[in-house]
Amino acid sequence: MHEMSIAVNIFRIIREKLKEMYSGYYPVKKVRVVVGKMSTVVPEALEFCFQSAGCGTIFDGAKFELVEIPMKIACQDCKEEMAIDEPFLFCRKCESFNVEVVSGRELYVDTFEIDEDAGIIETDRNEFE
Numbered sequence: 101m102h103e104m105s106i107a108v109n110i111f112r113i114i115r116e117k118l119k120e121m122y123s124g125y126y127p128v129k130k131v132r133v134v135v136g137k138m139s140t141v142v143p144e145a146l147e148f149c150f151q152s153a154g155c156g157t158i159f160d161g162a163k164f165e166l167v168e169i170p171m172k173i174a175c176q177d178c179k180e181e182m183a184i185d186e187p188f189l190f191c192r193k194c195e196s197f198n199v200e201v202v203s204g205r206e207l208y209v210d211t212f213e214i215d216e217d218a219g220i221i222e223t224d225r226n227e228f229e
């Protein structure tokens with residue numbers, strides 16, 4: 101499952117950041133992920149993977165927020181910019197295939213919040229998976 105490897109990647113990115121900032125971990129309260137509609141991620145599946153793989157780790161019980169970015173293309177011929185619902189890359193106005201993707205391919209961790217009051221954790225479960 102593609103979503104599971106993305107969830108594991110999200111954990112890795114946040115752990116690396118925490119390790120770099122605090123030389124340890126804190127329980128994570130909230131994670132916000134930005135996903136472009138062209139990235140073929142199923143939001144519900146990603147949240148499920150995040151919650152289940154996060155069990156017993158610093159991500160246990162963290163709120164998962166997903167921001168979806170619409171698909172947008174810019175036509176290089178007629179210069180029109182437009183939002184599209186289907187990932188077919190042609191201009192809806194002049195039918196040119198000479199288009200560029202403006203948005204919709206995003207996939208990254210936007211922000212996350214930690215619970216500093218809970219105290220620092222030296223090693224997290226599943227850290228080395």
Ligand SMILES: [Zn+2]
Nearest residue numbers: 175178191194
């Ligand atoms: Zn056009």
